[in-house]
Amino acid sequence: MPATHATEHSITVAAPPAVVYGLIADVAGWPAVFGPTVHVDVLEEADPERGGEQLLRIWATANGRVRAWTSRRVLDPAARTVLFRQTVPAAPVASMGGEWRVESTGDGTSRVVLLHDYRAVDDDPAAEELIARAVDRNSHAELAALKEAAEQGELRDELHFVFSDSETVAGDAGDVYAFLDRADLWPQRLPHVSRLDLTEDEPGVQHMDMDTRSPDGSVHNTTSIRVCFADRGLIVYKQLKVPVAMSGHTGRWEIEPLGDGTVRVTSWHTVTLDPEGVRTALGAEATPAEARALVRKALGTNSSTTLRHARRFAEEARARA
Structure with a gap:
């Protein structure tokens, strides 16, 4: 059977869940928030109030190189979740997906969970290690950047x-x-x-x-x-x-x-x-x-x-x- 790997990264953010979720949902603004993201083309847009599916073309850095792939996201503003799945991965990735979850801690802060599942082309061990490093590095960087942006509050304007x-x-x-x-x-x-x-x-x-x-x-x-x-x-x-x-x-x-x-x-x-x-x-x-x-x-x-x-x-x- 193909070897699918799963990871989980999380961070606590001193900002309301709605603010944090808004930054995640606004994918066109990601290059200004997330270090690895270079550019995003929104090919199909979801309803900002009700959510739904988005189709994206994303360019981002991974292990020192620029990778491009096509992804589909499903936004659920009520649950504050965003599911994502690469529809056209970039080698050596054979499949990649995951989920953003924004959870309320009850004290005005949020817990953000970022999940990934992935598989390498031909289940190559060297490729698996390369992908694992990229996922870990980018996940930590994205969560830290999300925390910084959300905690700026009104100062961000x-x-x-x-x-x-x-x-x-x-x-x-x-x-x-x-x-x-x-x-x-x-x-x-x-x-x-x-x-x-x-x-x-x-x-x-x-x-x-x-x-x-x-x-x-x-x-x-x-x-x-x-x-x-x-x-x-x-x-x-x-x-x-x-x-x-x-x-x-x-x-x-x-x-x-x-x-x-x-x-x-x-x-x-x-x-x-x-x-x-x-x-x-x-x-x-x-x-x-x-x-x-x-x-x-x-x-x-x-x-x-x-x-x-x-x-x-x-x-x-x-x-x-």
């Missing part, structure tokens, strides 16, 4: 924010995409990028190690994973190494044809500030509002610079055609 910058380009969407996709050429094309190493796990899944030069001359290093969708004019990314004032940063580049020969290209950022990091970087009296303004300016300046250069690249390409 101050620490978590989204913003965007856009350019309208009189050029072709394919040329704009090509400029953004070829990040390995950014040190030659963008004034604020001093170094960038780019590798690919597979076509469309990029690892970036980048040094960015600030207006004051200082250089900041970030590492990111990008997932590129050429057919959709979309590049999503997650920073694995972020500046000290942040605990998380995800983003995306969207290219939208406007139907009149132009395209709109937009840079989106989703940022979560780190309160301790804010005090370290800006001083003990610094407020989240001050940090938001500074982060917005720094990231927006770099994004706007990239957008302007992408516009010039695409418009010059059209002029030469």
